Amino acid sequence: MSKKTLVIGGGIAGITAAQKIAQNGGEVILIEKEGELGGNFAKLAYTFPVLADAKMIVTREIQTAKATSGIEILPQTELRGVSGSAGDFTVELNSPSGTRSEHVGAIIVAAGFHYMEPTAYTEYSYGRSPKVVTSLEFEKMAAENRLPKGNARVVFVHCVGSRDKAKGYRYCSKICCSYSAKHAIMMKKANPDSKAYVFYIDIRALGKGYEEFIRDAMEVYNVRYIRGRVAKVIESGSKLIVRAEDSLIGNPVEVEADLVVLASAMEPPEGSRDLAGILGIATDEYGFFQEAEVNVRPCHSSKSGIFLAGSCTQPMEIASAVAMGGLAASEALTLIR
Amino acid sequence: MRLRIDEDGIRNVVEEAIGKSLTACLQCSKCGGGCSHSEEFDLTPRQVVESLLDCQDQNVLDSRMIWLCGRHCSGCQAVCPVGLPLNDIMAVLREEALKLDIEPKYEQPSLVYHKFEHCAKHRGEGEASESMVGGETQPA
Numbered sequence: 001m002s003k004k005t006l007v008i009g010g011g012i013a014g015i016t017a018a019q020k021i022a023q024n025g026g027e028v029i030l031i032e033k034e035g036e037l038g039g040n041f042a043k044l045a046y047t048f049p050v051l052a053d054a055k056m057i058v059t060r061e062i063q064t065a066k067a068t069s070g071i072e073i074l075p076q077t078e079l080r081g082v083s084g085s086a087g088d089f090t091v092e093l094n095s096p097s098g099t100r101s102e103h104v105g106a107i108i109v110a111a112g113f114h115y116m117e118p119t120a121y122t123e124y125s126y127g128r129s130p131k132v133v134t135s136l137e138f139e140k141m142a143a144e145n146r147l148p149k150g151n152a153r154v155v156f157v158h159c160v161g162s163r164d165k166a167k168g169y170r171y172c173s174k175i176c177c178s179y180s181a182k183h184a185i186m187m188k189k190a191n192p193d194s195k196a197y198v199f200y201i202d203i204r205a206l207g208k209g210y211e212e213f214i215r216d217a218m219e220v221y222n223v224r225y226i227r228g229r230v231a232k233v234i235e236s237g238s239k240l241i242v243r244a245e246d247s248l249i250g251n252p253v254e255v256e257a258d259l260v261v262l263a264s265a266m267e268p269p270e271g272s273r274d275l276a277g278i279l280g281i282a283t284d285e286y287g288f289f290q291e292a293e294v295n296v297r298p299c300h301s302s303k304s305g306i307f308l309a310g311s312c313t314q315p316m317e318i319a320s321a322v323a324m325g326g327l328a329a330s331e332a333l334t335l336i337r
Numbered sequence: 338m339r340l341r342i343d344e345d346g347i348r349n350v351v352e353e354a355i356g357k358s359l360t361a362c363l364q365c366s367k368c369g370g371g372c373s374h375s376e377e378f379d380l381t382p383r384q385v386v387e388s389l390l391d392c393q394d395q396n397v398l399d400s401r402m403i404w405l406c407g408r409h410c411s412g413c414q415a416v417c418p419v420g421l422p423l424n425d426i427m428a429v430l431r432e433e434a435l436k437l438d439i440e441p442k443y444e445q446p447s448l449v450y451h452k453f454e455h456c457a458k459h460r461g462e463g464e465a466s467e468s469m470v471g472g473e474t475q476p477a
């Protein structure tokens with residue numbers, strides 16, 4: 001029986017799983033297809049619901065993983081093949097330095113999510129106007145100090161690509177209500193002269209402190225929430241016109257904006273079905289990895305010895321990805337110890 | 338005025354005609370924002386769907402909206418995230434209203450509306466509203 005665990009994906013879920021296994025005496029091979037660890041967390045500036053310093057936290061967690069003995073980190077590495085069964089898998093790993101074969105007792109899939117490029121949303125002028133950006137681009141703008149200056153008006157658009165059978169996904173991406181509120185607050189903090197608007201269908205912000213966070217956006221930071229899904233963003237000279245129906249009034253409304261931020265969908269990681277094929281595990285109708293049982297076995301894949309962690313199973317916030325990483329680690333430990 | 342909610346109404350006729358249940362509606366109101374004419378309406382398309390769901394038939398059939406809507410445009414359904422054919426819904430409602438001898442209400446809005454305002458192209462708007470999904474549904 002092999003004492004090692006293979007963790008696929010170096011985002012916060014994979015990092016957490018690797019740390020917990022190693023801290024409990026196991027050995028880990030952590031493979032990451034990119035050059036650096038951190039995943040999407042590393043692209044954020046601040047985190048809801050407390051506006052914590054994202055870079056500081058993710059760097060600390062990466063350092064801890066690197067400093068913990070028993071974790072071998074392989075960047076730019078992908079899985080090519082798997083054989084064997086729980087407790088005794090043989091995996092083929094492909095790195096720039098070549099291919100190698102390893103024996104592992106358990107596998108944890110923590111391949112994360114991909115952020116949807118909302119190119120289908122021509123009605124929002126995405127791809128046409130440089131003033132229409134995604135929420136992930138907004139994080140980058142904030143980190144690089146490029147948020148609009150002066151008396152600027154910024155409009156945040158909920159549910160782009162989510163809750164949209166026609167052009168995106170039927171599911172709700174779960175956390176964009178919360179990060180849009182975070183972005184509106186970040187905007188107001190960075191530039192108190194700016195005006196921030198959020199257009200929503202309904203507000204889904206479930207978690208400790210989340211409702212309070214949204215209320216603070218409205219009450220403390222004076223962010224205006226308008227109920228109605230945005231229908232159009234029209235370029236008009238140097239400005240943008242955002243059109244919607246205020247469904248609480250039952251009347252069409254428009255607002256002139258300098259920047260429009262689209263809360264796009266969190267979708268399955270690129271190549272998730274191929275990876276599932278190599279591993280021999282199931283995905284759901286969208287391509288997220290399928291848990292064996294939603295309620296009490298959220299970390300079990302459809303195959304014994306292969307576990308799931310983080311946003312490769314469904315859209316989720318950092319705290320849930322960490323919790324799942326920890327649970328996947330303890331499941332793996334039962335096989336390798 | 339307090340409305341009395343009911344379950345039996347013209348909704349069934351509409352749903353049969355479009356081959357879809359109105360329960361598909363997400364209550365998001367994107368349609369009303371996408372319509373170039375809703376500023377002239379007494380009910381927004383979303384309010385029509387909502388009223389149909391609760392069987393406020395009279396409200397809908399007496400509205401001006403069902404007559405002003407649906408001429409070579411489909412800005413609403415081009416952006417509807419569940420693809421509800423609002424255009425066809427209004428056409429069914431016009432037929433039902435005619436069956437009940439309800440007087441069509443075309444006159445109120447400006448003529449500009451009939452000439453240019455209805456056409457997104459003339460307003461330089463996004464292509465979504467230029468779409469002809471749903472085709473023509475001129476009332477009889």
Ligand SMILES: Cc1cc2nc3c(=O)[nH]c(=O)nc-3n(C[C@H](O)[C@H](O)[C@H](O)COP(=O)(O)OP(=O)(O)OC[C@H]3O[C@@H](n4cnc5c(N)ncnc54)[C@H](O)[C@@H]3O)c2cc1C
Pocket residue numbers: 008009010011012013014031032033034037038039040041044046047048049077078079110111112113114115135136139175179182269271275309310311312316317318319321
């Ligand atoms: C705009 C935006 C703002 C957000 N703000 C917040 C916030 O304020 N607070 C909060 O709690 N959450 C926030 N989130 C969510 C947060 O980013 C996620 O919860 C978190 O990144 C999930 O971590 P993860 O490890 O599951 O996935 P990821 O961060 O996606 O990491 C997955 C890793 O796996 C790697 N990988 C993928 N496939 C393979 C493969 N085949 N082989 C090897 N490696 C692979 C990827 O390269 C990546 O490094 C936000 C998300 C977005 C989009």
Ligand code: SF4
Pocket residue numbers: 158159160162163171172173174175176177178201202203204263
């Ligand atoms: S979390 Fe909010 S913005 Fe995101 S899809 Fe769900 S309802 Fe829409």
Ligand code: SF4
Pocket residue numbers: 371372373374375382405406407408410411412413414423424427
């Ligand atoms: S069919 Fe045209 S007029 Fe009628 S609701 Fe849709 S966009 Fe408006």
Ligand code: SF4
Pocket residue numbers: 361362363364365366367368369382383386413416417418419420421423
């Ligand atoms: S756009 Fe479609 S789903 Fe949204 S309110 Fe209108 S009819 Fe309903």
